[in-house]
Amino acid sequence: MEEFKQALPVSALKEEARTAFYKKTYTYLAFAVLLFIVVEYxxxxxxxxxxxxxxxxxGWTWLVVLGGFMFVTNYAERMALSSKNKTMHHAGLFLYVIAEAFIFVPLIYIAIEVSGARQTDILSQAAIMTLALFAGLSMVAFTTKKDFSFLKSIITIGSFLAIGLIVAGTLFGGFELGLWFSVGMVVLAAGSILYQTSNMIHKYEEDQYVAASLGLFASLMLLFWYIISIFLSE
Known part of the structure; x- marks a missing residue:
């Protein structure tokens, strides 16, 4: 009976336990964002x-980097989900944040340089817009209490299409992805935030708050990347 209780999804828990789970999840999410900022700096x-x-x-080096990042992402997610060892959960989140910080280096550097040339703070504007969208989408998921698991197939197909376009753009010179690709990826990231927040509410178990925060952090950073890209394309 004890094992059965531990396997219950968060949505089946008492309100006090659900609230505690949400607090832990968003605390770890805030920690991940703060760690990202420090490591990026x-x-x-x-x-x-x-x-x-x-x-x-x-060129093709970017494809290798993306492939490595996808591998690290998968490994970190498995660390956060498969083991009952909380140290492994934390290590998975830490590993993923470091990987995100590294892959963001060129984009953040370019944004800083362009901000200086345009005399505008692209990163601050992108961060504010990202957080506003994230908060709004999270509120939608919480207030409607709708199960957005149906978005998984859409996100998967969209991700494969995006990867295909990135590969084509990298291998075939002169093929620019452009503004509309970034806009499409923002929509995909928004769907991912709804999906991950819905999973946090309906799917995760009580001890999986680190994994839930990792999923939210991944979607948040995807949104941040392409909002920066939109500002850079103006």
Missing amino acids: LFLQVDFIVNIGLKMMQ
């Missing part, structure tokens, strides 16, 4: 890392 202070970041966006 430190990465940008090291010329060697910045140079590697800029070079890795050139």
